[in-house]
Amino acid sequence: xxxxxxxxxxxxxxxxxxxxxxxxxxxxxxxxxxxxxxxxxxxxxxxxxxxxxxxxxxxxxxxxxxxxxxxxxxxxxxxxxxxxxxxxxxxxxxxxxxxxxxxxxxxxxxxxxxxxxxxxxxxxxxxxxxxxxxxxxxxxxxxxxxxxxxxxxxxxxxxxxxxxxxxxxxxxxxxxxxxxxxxxxxxxxxxxxxxxxxx
Amino acid sequence: xxxxxxxxxxxxxxxxxxxxxxxxxxxxxxxxxxxxxxxxxxxxxxxxxxxxxxxxxxxxxxxxxxxxxxxxxxxxxxxxxxxxxxxxxxxxxxxxxxxxxxxxxxxxxxxxxxxxxxxxxxxxxxxxxxxxxxxxxxxxxxxxxxxxxxxxxxxxxxxxxxxxxxxxxxxxxxxxxxxxxxxxxxxxxxxxxxxxxxx
Ligand SMILES: [Zn+2]
Ligand SMILES: [Zn+2]
Numbered sequence: 551x552x553x554x555x556x557x558x559x560x561x562x563x564x565x566x567x568x569x570x571x572x573x574x575x576x577x578x579x580x581x582x583x584x585x586x587x588x589x590x591x592x593x594x595x596x597x598x599x600x601x602x603x604x605x606x607x608x609x610x611x612x613x614x615x616x617x618x619x620x621x622x623x624x625x626x627x628x629x630x631x632x633x634x635x636x637x638x639x640x641x642x643x644x645x646x647x648x649x650x651x652x653x654x655x656x657x658x659x660x661x662x663x664x665x666x667x668x669x670x671x672x673x674x675x676x677x678x679x680x681x682x683x684x685x686x687x688x689x690x691x692x693x694x695x696x697x698x699x700x701x702x703x704x705x706x707x708x709x710x711x712x713x714x715x716x717x718x719x720x721x722x723x724x725x726x727x728x729x730x731x732x733x734x735x736x737x738x739x740x741x742x743x744x745x746x747x748x749x
Numbered sequence: 750x751x752x753x754x755x756x757x758x759x760x761x762x763x764x765x766x767x768x769x770x771x772x773x774x775x776x777x778x779x780x781x782x783x784x785x786x787x788x789x790x791x792x793x794x795x796x797x798x799x800x801x802x803x804x805x806x807x808x809x810x811x812x813x814x815x816x817x818x819x820x821x822x823x824x825x826x827x828x829x830x831x832x833x834x835x836x837x838x839x840x841x842x843x844x845x846x847x848x849x850x851x852x853x854x855x856x857x858x859x860x861x862x863x864x865x866x867x868x869x870x871x872x873x874x875x876x877x878x879x880x881x882x883x884x885x886x887x888x889x890x891x892x893x894x895x896x897x898x899x900x901x902x903x904x905x906x907x908x909x910x911x912x913x914x915x916x917x918x919x920x921x922x923x924x925x926x927x928x929x930x931x932x933x934x935x936x937x938x939x940x941x942x943x944x945x946x947x948x
Contacts, residue, residue: 588764
């Protein structure tokens, strides 16, 4: 069989994480038979996003404007700066609706073994931004993995020596979680970081 | 936040089966940050397939040519006709590489409760095709569900009364399966349909 447009589509769907040959096949036929309108909308949305997205000039998240929605909003508190590892993490924090400050989006995390240093992920630009005289608290929201913690420690060191208040997201037991579902390290952190109950 | 192109893409990704809000978000950022080239290829493949795919004039599967690869192949045995419920099932049987005949692709299965009758899924066209004087065996490969079986029974009735040989895919225990993994109905079918061992 010569490769036809169905096969080309099946192969192209493999770009989606976790989609193997069999589910790519299923997805292709679903799109072509039952979801033609949604499929065209999806194709256009991908093309359009790829063409128009860029990095926000101020916080470096992905946006289709020179300044992202958050940076362009005059009601945000510009004394607070939350540091995240990626545009997706920025969006996740926005969705919690618990934060009214601004962001700085790093391009990933420090990884000395792979030769990824502070400059590679934009920490030099962060230090400049955080010491602009307006920011007074920097909230570190990098991941709670080894590399995320390393990145947070490195930034904290640099910023506290410059006299800024540096905080970190709280560690603990996830909401809705049974204690047996979390690892002992998390449980230990939750114990040492305990707070007044229902305050 | 006004909806931007990222949000439009996240919403559009929901067309994929099994993709909820959270995984749509993850997919969007993966495509935009780490898979830009593959994402554009995917967008083009979807558009291109939607524009060019049609039904094969002979077997009604999806193809980008007037005749699909199978129908256009003069080496296929045109005395054998395999009836399937969908273009995906046709492709699955092709991939087994056990079949050298032609196909007839129904538009689904009979469903009296939903008012889907023989004409709606193309059984009238199938009867015409199967009685062209060239076909001598019709292999029913509809699903082994209630509706697939009903469809197979209906077609078998029509065709045997016209003097054609009608066969059905074998029922039994799946290859690689333990007996305890199949239901008793399947096991009963496998027993009554038993064949000479290793023949
Ligand atoms: Zn911004
Ligand atoms: Zn065909």
